[in-house]
Amino acid sequence: MLTTPISDPPIPAVIDFSAVFNEAYASHKTPAGLVETLMPNVSKTSWLLITSDSLVGATESTTLTMVLERAIPHGVAIALDVAWQPTSWVLGPGSKPTPEVLRRFHPLAQEASLIRCTPEEADEFFASHDPLIIHRSLSQCPGVVITGIDGSVGWCIGGRIGSMETRMLNEQEHFFPALIKSFSEQPELLGNAGEGPGSDAVANPDGLTEALFAAASK
Secondary structure, three states, rough: OOOOOOOOOOOEEEHHHHHHHHHHOOOOOOOOHHHHHHHHHHHHOOOEEEHHHOOOHHHHHHHHHHHHHHHHOOEEEEEEOOOHHHHHHHHOOOOOOHHHHHHHHHHHHOOOOEEEEEEHHHHHHHHOOHHHHHHHHHOOOOOOEOOOOEEEEEEEEEOEEEEEEEEEOOOOOOOOHHHHHHHOOOOHHHHOOOOOOOOOOOOHHHHHHHHHHHHOOO
């Protein structure tokens, strides 16, 4: 009787760092052990999704730093969703990021290939809500997407800037993962595929707009 070998499940194109960290933390408590557990999958994915909350705890923050040092040389792109939650930092609701939060945040932003934030987060973390200004202020010249609670979306991606109105409104939690997945399937939409950090090679405008609308409709 012939048997079919059991193959490992495919590595997802987008890995949520906090999700896999929390899963691994159940059995590994040290950054070194966590990194060894996470890297086999992280090194093979296309995108690593990170939020500012990943910088709160010492163990998670240290693990993240070590993972990035090993993942980025493997070509893993970093997607940063600011997702500011002041209560996670033991701050009152509605509080702005403190100088210490910004000190931890800015090195992570410098490594990102794609950033999403609200207009308010953009002003607080980047001192501007203009996607082009944010794009130019960071060493990787990342794609920048700013989403408002009114459903507005503004972007600077792949050498193109634009804006649109959607029906996304307050339901934005699926937008960024869906957009990252589109970029993993069509990296040319970022405009700098194969061109290296900081390139502004122009992305296809129709494909880019289609990806943004599709993500907003998730």
